[in-house]
Amino acid sequence: xxxxxAFDELSARLRRIGALEQVAGLLNWDQExxxxxxxxxxxxEHAAAVASAxxxxxxxxxxxxxxxxxSTAQGPDxxxxxxxxxxxxxxxxxxxxxxxxxxxxxALGQEVWIAARAASDFATxxxxxxxxxxxxxxxxxxxxxxxxxxxxxxLDGFEPGTTSAELDRVFARLRPGLVDLAGRIAAKxxxxxALTGSFPAAAQLALARRLGEAFGYDWQAGRLDLAVxxxxxxxxxxxxxxxxxxxxxxxxCLYSTLHEVGHAVYEQGLDPAQAMLPAGMHASMGVHESxxxxxxxxxGRSRPFCGFLFAEMxxxxxxxxxxxADALWRVANAVEPGFIRTEADEVHYNLxxxxxxxxxxxxxxxxxxxxxxxxxxxxxxxxxxGRTVPDARRGVLQxxxxxxxxxxxxxxxxxxxxxxxxxHAALRRDVPDLDARLAAxxxxxxxxWLGARIHRRGRMLxxxxxxxxxxxxxxDERALLGYLEAKYQRLHDL
Amino acid sequence: xxxxxAFDELSARLRRIGALEQVAGLLNWDQExxxxxxxxxxxxEHAAAVASAxxxxxxxxxxxxxxxxxSTAQGPDxxxxxxxxxxxxxxxxxxxxxxxxxxxxxALGQEVWIAARAASDFATxxxxxxxxxxxxxxxxxxxxxxxxxxxxxxLDGFEPGTTSAELDRVFARLRPGLVDLAGRIAAKxxxxxALTGSFPAAAQLALARRLGEAFGYDWQAGRLDLAVxxxxxxxxxxxxxxxxxxxxxxxxCLYSTLHEVGHAVYEQGLDPAQAMLPAGMHASMGVHESxxxxxxxxxGRSRPFCGFLFAEMxxxxxxxxxxxADALWRVANAVEPGFIRTEADEVHYNLxxxxxxxxxxxxxxxxxxxxxxxxxxxxxxxxxxGRTVPDARRGVLQxxxxxxxxxxxxxxxxxxxxxxxxxHAALRRDVPDLDARLAAxxxxxxxxWLGARIHRRGRMLxxxxxxxxxxxxxxDERALLGYLEAKYQRLHDL
Numbered sequence: 001x002x003x004x005x006a007f008d009e010l011s012a013r014l015r016r017i018g019a020l021e022q023v024a025g026l027l028n029w030d031q032e033x034x035x036x037x038x039x040x041x042x043x044x045e046h047a048a049a050v051a052s053a054x055x056x057x058x059x060x061x062x063x064x065x066x067x068x069x070x071s072t073a074q075g076p077d078x079x080x081x082x083x084x085x086x087x088x089x090x091x092x093x094x095x096x097x098x099x100x101x102x103x104x105x106x107a108l109g110q111e112v113w114i115a116a117r118a119a120s121d122f123a124t125x126x127x128x129x130x131x132x133x134x135x136x137x138x139x140x141x142x143x144x145x146x147x148x149x150x151x152x153x154x155l156d157g158f159e160p161g162t163t164s165a166e167l168d169r170v171f172a173r174l175r176p177g178l179v180d181l182a183g184r185i186a187a188k189x190x191x192x193x194a195l196t197g198s199f200p201a202a203a204q205l206a207l208a209r210r211l212g213e214a215f216g217y218d219w220q221a222g223r224l225d226l227a228v229x230x231x232x233x234x235x236x237x238x239x240x241x242x243x244x245x246x247x248x249x250x251x252x253c254l255y256s257t258l259h260e261v262g263h264a265v266y267e268q269g270l271d272p273a274q275a276m277l278p279a280g281m282h283a284s285m286g287v288h289e290s291x292x293x294x295x296x297x298x299x300g301r302s303r304p305f306c307g308f309l310f311a312e313m314x315x316x317x318x319x320x321x322x323x324x325a326d327a328l329w330r331v332a333n334a335v336e337p338g339f340i341r342t343e344a345d346e347v348h349y350n351l352x353x354x355x356x357x358x359x360x361x362x363x364x365x366x367x368x369x370x371x372x373x374x375x376x377x378x379x380x381x382x383x384x385x386g387r388t389v390p391d392a393r394r395g396v397l398q399x400x401x402x403x404x405x406x407x408x409x410x411x412x413x414x415x416x417x418x419x420x421x422x423x424h425a426a427l428r429r430d431v432p433d434l435d436a437r438l439a440a441x442x443x444x445x446x447x448x449w450l451g452a453r454i455h456r457r458g459r460m461l462x463x464x465x466x467x468x469x470x471x472x473x474x475x476d477e478r479a480l481l482g483y484l485e486a487k488y489q490r491l492h493d494l
Numbered sequence: 495x496x497x498x499x500a501f502d503e504l505s506a507r508l509r510r511i512g513a514l515e516q517v518a519g520l521l522n523w524d525q526e527x528x529x530x531x532x533x534x535x536x537x538x539e540h541a542a543a544v545a546s547a548x549x550x551x552x553x554x555x556x557x558x559x560x561x562x563x564x565s566t567a568q569g570p571d572x573x574x575x576x577x578x579x580x581x582x583x584x585x586x587x588x589x590x591x592x593x594x595x596x597x598x599x600x601a602l603g604q605e606v607w608i609a610a611r612a613a614s615d616f617a618t619x620x621x622x623x624x625x626x627x628x629x630x631x632x633x634x635x636x637x638x639x640x641x642x643x644x645x646x647x648x649l650d651g652f653e654p655g656t657t658s659a660e661l662d663r664v665f666a667r668l669r670p671g672l673v674d675l676a677g678r679i680a681a682k683x684x685x686x687x688a689l690t691g692s693f694p695a696a697a698q699l700a701l702a703r704r705l706g707e708a709f710g711y712d713w714q715a716g717r718l719d720l721a722v723x724x725x726x727x728x729x730x731x732x733x734x735x736x737x738x739x740x741x742x743x744x745x746x747c748l749y750s751t752l753h754e755v756g757h758a759v760y761e762q763g764l765d766p767a768q769a770m771l772p773a774g775m776h777a778s779m780g781v782h783e784s785x786x787x788x789x790x791x792x793x794g795r796s797r798p799f800c801g802f803l804f805a806e807m808x809x810x811x812x813x814x815x816x817x818x819a820d821a822l823w824r825v826a827n828a829v830e831p832g833f834i835r836t837e838a839d840e841v842h843y844n845l846x847x848x849x850x851x852x853x854x855x856x857x858x859x860x861x862x863x864x865x866x867x868x869x870x871x872x873x874x875x876x877x878x879x880g881r882t883v884p885d886a887r888r889g890v891l892q893x894x895x896x897x898x899x900x901x902x903x904x905x906x907x908x909x910x911x912x913x914x915x916x917x918h919a920a921l922r923r924d925v926p927d928l929d930a931r932l933a934a935x936x937x938x939x940x941x942x943w944l945g946a947r948i949h950r951r952g953r954m955l956x957x958x959x960x961x962x963x964x965x966x967x968x969x970d971e972r973a974l975l976g977y978l979e980a981k982y983q984r985l986h987d988l
Contacts, residue, residue, distance in 0.1 A: 019543035022536065023517065030520065034528065038715040039732030042516065045770060049513035053547035221532040238533030276539060 006069030007077055011277060013057060013066070014084055018276030020054045024103070025233040028404075029240055031110055033225040044107035051103030058091035076271075076279040079460055083278030086160070093142045102139060105132050106405040113403030114228055120393035122374045129402060130370040133363050136407050140364055151364045154408030158285040159415060161462055164361060167411050170477060171354050174414070177481040181488060182347045185335045188492050193331045195321030199250040207250070207316040208243060208257040211309075215295055216447035217241075217261045218268050229400040230256035230342065232263035232292075236275055239267045250313070250321075251332065252343060255296050262295030263288055265447060269455030284463035285409060287454065289416020290423055297346050297417075298424035298483065299446065301332045304439035312441070333491055337385040339394035346484055348385070350417060355380050356399070356410040364407055419467045421480025423450070426471040500563030501571055505771060507551055507560070508578055512770030514548045518597070519727040522898075523734055525604055527719040538601035545597030552585035570765075570773040573954055577772030584651070587636045596633060599626050600899040607897030608722055614887035616868045623896060624864045627857050630901050634858055645858045648902030652779040653909060655956055658855060661905050664971060665848050668908070671975040675982060676841045679829045682986050687825045689815030693744040701744070701810040702737060702751040705803075709789055710941035711735075711755045712762050723894040724750035724836065726757035726786075730769055733761045744807070744815075745826065746837060749790050756789030757782055759941060763949030778957035779903060781948065783910020784917055791840050791911075792918035792977065793940065795826045798933035806935070827985055831879040833888035840978060842879070844911055849874050850893070850904040858901055913961045915974025917944070920965040 001009075024047065031043050057063070067088060073081045091099075109128050116125035140150030148156070152163050209224060222234070227242035234240050241260035246252045266288060274280025282288050299305055306329035313320035313328070322328050335345045341352040359376060362368035368376055377396040378389045389395035401409055428434055431445050453470035460466075467475045488494060495503075518541065525537050551557070561582060567575045585593075603622050610619035634644030642650070646657050703718060716728070721736035728734050735754035739747045760782060768774025776782050793799055800823035807814035807822070816822050829839045835846040853870060856862035862870055871890040872883045883889035895903055922928055925939050947964035954960075961969045982988060 015539065016543045016546060019536075019539040020547070023521065023540050023544060026524065026540070027517065027520070030524065034717070036713070036715050036717050036732055036734075038712070039728075042513075042729075042731050042769075045509065045513040046517050046520070049510045050517060050544075050547075052510060053514070053544075053550075056547075056550070218532070219530070221530050223528070223530050234533075235536075237536050238530055240530075275536075 001069055003070050003072050006066045007073050007081070010063070010066040010070050010084060011080065013060075013063060014080060014278065015276040017054055017057050017087070018278075018281070020050055020057070022235060022238075022276070024050045024054070027107075028110075029231075029233045029242075031107065032227040032229070032231065033242060040108065040111040044104040047107040048100040048104035052096060052100045055091055055094065055096055055099035058087050059094075059096070063088050064092075076274055076277075076460060079279040080274075080277050083459060087278075090143060090157070094139060095142070098135065098138055098142070102135050102405055105135055106403070109403040109405065110400070113397070113400065117228070117393055117397040120391040120397065122392040122396055125397060125403070126370050126373075129373070132402065132405050133370055133407075136405055137364055137366065140407075151361050151408060154364065155411065156408075158406075158409050159412045159463060160284060161464070162284075162286070162412075162415070164357075164411075167357065167414075170418070171350075171357070171411075171414065174350060174418070174477045174481070175354060177477075178347055178350055178484075181481075181484060182335065182337070182351075184494050185347065185488055185492055188494065190492060192334045192336050193322070193327065194334070195249060195251070195331055197317070197319055197321045198247050199317050199321070201245045201247055203316045204245050204247075204250045204253045205243075207312060208253055210312060210316075211254060211258060212241075212261045212264075214308075214441040215258065215261045215443045216265045221268055222264055224257070230260055231400075232260040232267070235267045235281070236270060236272065237268075239264045250317070254309070255300060255332070256342060258300040259292040259296040262292035265295075265450075266291040266455050269447075269451045270458050271456045274458055278459050280458045283454075283457070283459050283461065283466050284415075285412035286415030286419060287463050287466060289413050290419030290467070291416075291450065291454065293413075293417050294420040294423055294450075298420055299438060299443070301329075301346070302435070302438055303329050304435040305441070306332055307439050308441040330491065333487065335488070337387055339381075339385075339387070339389060340398055342398075346417075347488070350414045351384050353410050353414045355384055356401075357414075360402065360407050360410060415463075418477050418480050419475055421477070421483050422467055422471045422475040423454075424483060425479045495563055497564050497566050500560045501567050501575070504557070504560040504564050504578060505574065507554075507557060508574060508772065509770040511548055511551050511581070512772075512775070514544055514551070516729060516732075516770070518544045518548070521601075522604075523725075523727045523736075525601065526721040526723070526725065527736060534602065534605040538598045541601040542594040542598035546590060546594045549585055549588065549590055549593035552581050553588075553590070557582050558586075570768055570771075570954065573773040574768075574771050577953060580654070581772075584637060588633060589636070592629065592632055592636070596629050596899055599629055600897070603897035603899065604894070607891070607894065611722070611887055611891040614885040614891065616886040616890055619891060619897070620864050620867075623867070626896065626899050627864055627901075630899055631858055631860065634901075645855050645902060648858065649905065650902075652900075652903050653906045653957060654778060655958070656778075656780070656906075656909070658851075658905075661851065661908075664912070665844075665851070665905075665908065668844060668912070668971045668975070669848060671971075672841055672844055672978075675975075675978060676829065676831070676845075678988050679841065679982055679986055682988065684986060686828045686830050687816070687821065688828070689743060689745070689825055691811070691813055691815045692741050693811050693815070695739045695741055697810045698739050698741075698744045698747045699737075701806060702747055704806060704810075705748060705752055706735075706755045706758075708802075708935040709752065709755045709793075709937045710759045715762055716758055718751070724754055725894075726754040726761070729761045729775070730764060730766065731762075733758045744811070748803070749794060749826070750836060752794040753786040753790040756786035759789075759944075760785040760949050763941070763945045764952050765950045768952055772953050774952045777948075777951070777953050777955065777960050778909075779906035780909030780913060781957050781960060783907050784913030784961070785910075785944065785948065787907075787911050788914040788917055788944075792914055793932060793937070795823075795840070796929070796932055797823050798929040799935070800826055801933050802935040824985065827981065829982070831881055833875075833879075833881070833883060834892055836892075840911075841982070844908045845878050847904050847908045849878055850895075851908075854896065854901050854904060909957075912971050912974050913969055915971070915977050916961055916965045916969040917948075918977060919973045 027046050067081055067085050070081050109132050112125055112128040140154050143153035144150045221237045222239045225242050230243045232241045241264050243253050243257045271280045307325040310320045310325035310328045320328055322331055335347050337348055338344055344352055374396045381389050437445055521540050561575055561579050564575050603626050606619055606622040634648050637647035638644045715731045716733045719736050724737045726735045735758050737747050737751045765774045801819040804814045804819035804822045814822055816825055829841050831842055832838055838846055868890045875883050931939055
């Protein structure tokens with residue numbers, strides 16, 4: 001068999017894996033949005049069967065042979081061969097039964113978490129989480145190699161090439177700036193503004209759809225549904241987002257939609273020629289989050305876009321809940337040490353992540369027992385945010401990730417924020433009339449810029465390299481801190 | 495390895511196959527109800543990847559070894575081993591690429607069929623159907639054995655043990671009775687009654703839900719959505735039905751819902767101890783259809799149930815569209831040689847099936863080219879129904895089956911009608927107050943009777959045997975013809 005024939009067979013197998021991964025995503029979306037209440041136990045078996053099929057394909061000796069035979073491939077093909085190697089190496093280290101158990105436990109975990117969150121009762125979730133943590137520790141042990149610890153092996157699944165030691169260094173540089181900024185804002189003692197009024201759910205969802213359109217989301221290749229946790233799933237011609245609605249405050253719905261639209265436009269903009277192949281997939285979760293946070297924050301909470309949003313809210317609700325666009329901008333950028341990560345302001349957001357990073361690392365290392373997690377969460381929250389967590393719903397039960405077995409995922413959010421800071425600075429450089437475009441709700445130039453530099457490049461470069469080439473230098477946290485400093489200077493005259 | 499260990503491993507593999515089959519069903523449901531317009535091409539790859547995973551499991555040599563090792567199993571285990579043998583024998587005959595291509599073509603076929611049906615343009619569907627027919631012929635050639643022709647091998651996938659020769663004999667006995675009855679009804683020249691008024695879609699769907707509840711459908715284990723073609727998919731705790739709405743005539747929505755609820759209550763009533771194993775699956779598509787047709791026709795169009803329905807329609811719409819329950823009963827049993835199978839009266843319905851049976855047999859045999867199908871359809875329809883088909887939408891494009899590759903499926907509908915006739919007669923014998931229960935919309939006793947004799951027995955008996963044990967004798971078409979004769983005597987004083 002020659003290298004070309006080997007690559008063709010390898011590609012066909014990779015596309016099957018890619019298709020099954022999309023099926024796994026659809027099963028999860030369906031569970032969160034459509035599945036009837038009694039479908040949970042079966043759904044866990046569906047997830048396990050699909051995970052087993054993926055594991056069978058990824059760990060097959062034949063895949064290893066084809067990877068060796070196709071090793072002379074060039075360009076995107078070389079990326080596909082290298083990524084196949086990575087996938088294969090990881091899969092062969094995990095026993096088939098563990099791969100199935102992990103998927104089963106994650107699907108069952110969703111149902112238990114949703115019920116426990118609704119009841120704000122961590123105790124009913126703890127046994128399920130204990131099982132998930134035990135399985136993730138077993139997986140981490142399988143994946144750990146010389147020089148790569150268990151947690152880092154999980155992290156590598158979301159952010160290839162990144163280590164927790166590197167994250168420690170990044171977070172150590174970022175944290176003082178955020179704490180200092182939060183302290184200076186708090187010291188000003190300005191009242192925290194909020195919207196007044198009631199904003200009907202249907203009108204919120206209609207406006208969310210309108211905003212998605214403005215940000216380049218193709219509704220012919222996607223849809224919006226309600227779910228407990230906002231999310232984005234799917235790729236290419238079928239990228240679905242979810243949101244949630246609070247009739248007293250449309251910001252949760254609108255900004256979580258902008259966030260998910262950032263993810264969705266990335267997935268819709270991947271290279272169709274590499275569909276379902278690694279080279280045509282997102283570069284990393286950190287890069288993914290850079291797209292969502294850029295849309296939500298640097299663009300969505302900018303003063304000019306708030307002008308556009310004010311007019312749209314007046315049209316949608318009869319009132320925007322504030323007197324003028326400037327007031328809306330202040331509400332959208334209110335700083336307050338709140339309990340909920342997804343609603344956190346840009347100053348506090350990464351402190352949430354650092355806290356989760358430390359807690360989940362301790363869980364995976366076995367240094368923290370699930371039984372002690374709620375207390376550890378509340379203690380750490382008090383230390384970092386100066387507030388006492390009132391209940392598990394607003395504390396340890398707020399996020400979907402651990403119930404879905406996503407350990408090693410949270411820190412990529414902060415990497416995403418750092419990358420978003422860099423991309424925003426580069427956009428300001430390359431799109432001189434950006435503010436005028438934002439004020440008009442015209443994001444075409446932004447989406448075009450991102451499409452060429454990020455979306456269509458898929459996994460062709462390692463994550464940091466991709467951002468570096470897009471912005472013209474190695475990314476670091478300074479762009480994010482500089483952006484935050486300038487914004488809050490202007491807001492609070494610090 | 496002893497027989498018990500072999501059976502345990504075999505069961506685990508069968509459950510994986512069962513779970514993947516449910517995933518395939520969900521992909522199809524999602525495609526019909528939720529998928530965005532641009533998702534079709536990917537969905538075909540999803541379907542192909544899941545079909546390949548099923549085929550890999552079902553054709554694996556290891557499955558054959560386990561089947562041999564577990565051959566001493568008893569009771570339900572013996573059924574599971576035997577069904578595994580059947581599955582394995584069929585799978586090893588079909589090349590992996592063909593299995594994937596069939597699933598891919600069926601998923602793509604859905605999209606093309608829906609568009610062609612909407613445009614009533616057979617020519618745009620013909621190339622797709624040609625591809626599907628070619629693949630089905632290839633599959634039939636693989637599956638054919640000595641003494642079992644290609645079409646019969648496809649038929650065997652839906653109705654194990656049934657042959658087209660047997661169907662020819664059954665249809666030859668049934669047909670004259672139906673044609674004679676249709677002729678005598680037409681000769682009476684009674685005007686065909688219809689409902690008057692407009693019936694809002696939301697109220698139709700609410701009433702459809704209410705009827706589902708009355709017929710024992712567990713809404714915690716299911717849901718109702720709109721689709722081009724009414725259908726039922728899933729099993730056990732997640733059984734989803736679809737319907738369609740015509741605001742001028744709620745009968746399409748209401749009776750198609752009763753029909754799908756018949757399928758759904760069967761799936762919800764299977765033995766949980768055998769979940770995802772063959773012994774815990776439906777006995778055959780003919781038995782499945784007996785449940786849906788019994789609910790829709792023998793029960794749903796009965797005079798006492800029409801009394802219940804009249805009151806429910808008055809409550810739902812303000813008016814039932816007719817003066818009284820008796821008039822509603824006459825509308826629900828109007829006889830007319832209409833174009834659409836799913837809306838056909840009970841006299842003409844099986845003539846639709848016989849026509850499709852002959853046409854699809856000719857397609858699979860290569861005796862009829864796809865290019866000639868529309869003309870053959872129209873010619874046959876004129877011969878059997880005495881009416882000229884006005885357009886493809888009301889002709890050759892009306893049904894989903896061929897676009898989904900379901901050749902050999904149609905004739906099971908008539909078997910289902912025959913079985914429904916037998917089950918109805920047995921129910922009248924065993925539930926003496928059946929009419930009073932129908933008048934009250936109380937189907938509990940019916941569902942209990944069916945649950946014990948049909949639903950919970952799954953695939954423990956061959957289809958005919960299952961019906962024979964439920965009713966106390968070998969089933970034939972006489973119960974159906976006797977029921978129809980009595981009903982239309984009463985309606986038309988023949």
